Amino acid sequence: MKIIFIGSGNLATNLAMAFKQLGHDILQVYSRTIESANALAIKLDTAATNDIKEIRNDADLYVFSVTDTALPTLIPQISQGKEDKVFIHTAGSMPLSVFKDQVQNYGVLYPMQTFSKTREVNFRTIPCFIEANNDKAQSVLFSLANELSDKVYLLTSDERKYLHLAAVFACNFANHCYALSADILNRHNIPFEVMLPLIDETALKVHALSPIEAQTGPAVRYDENVMQKHLDLLLENPLVKEIYERMSLDIHRMAQNQ
């Protein structure tokens, strides 16, 4: 398949590399700045542009992997003269309807994972959620997604917005808990490595137990003595103290509702 990528961020980079490895032909990379378009185009051994007028018309598929707010302005500009092609975006939080009345065949491919440019991921195990406006787009998306991953699901825009919110908690906020942990250790000259077995077991545990069943620690017991001692250690950082208080309250709330 001949594919053009609009965007060159973390997800665009990982997805374009994966499509190339599957034998697809990445014709071109567009990005707002030529530097970032080039950075990805070099990895793909393809052409780069930052000029919307230079985006070729002869691709089968246009993949928009850009900031959410850029989509509504980019779609009408880029789709001109390409009305018979398939257009998709990859944003968990944007509805399918962002393409409505702009193009004929469109869809969403949301690979639910945390992508960084420096870290290659294995798409086979990544759940991919797809949605399309017609059979043509859906058949393209199914075939592409199945080449990428063993876990392909049809999901509506409305369900996907909750899925994306749930992913922010399970990934970004869990990772921020690691960052806060690393910060505390760093201030006391304890290497973050000592925390990795605990982080790994915490993640592994929810494969076998529900997170509520898996919970341990002072908040689930509502051990006010321990919690107060912890809050005293956080006095210098009021925002982190507020996070500690609210997380503990909410852990307790959930344990009680069990």
Added chain:
Amino acid sequence: MKIIFIGSGNLATNLAMAFKQLGHDILQVYSRTIESANALAIKLDTAATNDIKEIRNDADLYVFSVTDTALPTLIPQISQGKEDKVFIHTAGSMPLSVFKDQVQNYGVLYPMQTFSKTREVNFRTIPCFIEANNDKAQSVLFSLANELSDKVYLLTSDERKYLHLAAVFACNFANHCYALSADILNRHNIPFEVMLPLIDETALKVHALSPIEAQTGPAVRYDENVMQKHLDLLLENPLVKEIYERMSLDIHRMAQNQ
């Protein structure tokens, strides 16, 4: 070694089983209620009691694995007539000095992991932090901890309290992020299993990148459009909304301080 366990909770259960597997002789389990003492004693094929006066004097080591607040009252009651023995507790948040002036040889063995009674863990990979008041206690603790784990560290009470706080963030609070994620999915009939590859990669990623480098998602970009849409989905739960707001603010703060 002849060992008596004071306490029968998650950590006591896992630690006592591990000591038994290493060939140590668990003489007795004490717990506040005979039911919970029995539950652990049966697993260990040993005796149970809920009567402090019945705790035997002929063990080499007394392991206190109880709620923090119970330690100061239990120690003087249980140590009577056992002054030449070694006493340890396993609490990350309690100082060594809780034993001071009560017994002669004492220490702390803090295995930093999340323990549940229904889930067996491999102690060999669990970092164990030890501290002792004299050579006798330290030598007992070193030898025991080295039998258990490949990762044994000496750590002071003051450092351990920060380590314990860091562990609450990396484990309990990260797990609560999973619980909040599971709750959102559950309300929308999406199985929690779809989140596991993302949870696993988020944990695995911080083996290679620092948590700050690993961070992705709307908060690190401070994408107010996405964040506002997420907050609108959380209106029915003000506490979770507050957690979302504060986590996002703090992710942004950390990304800016990079």
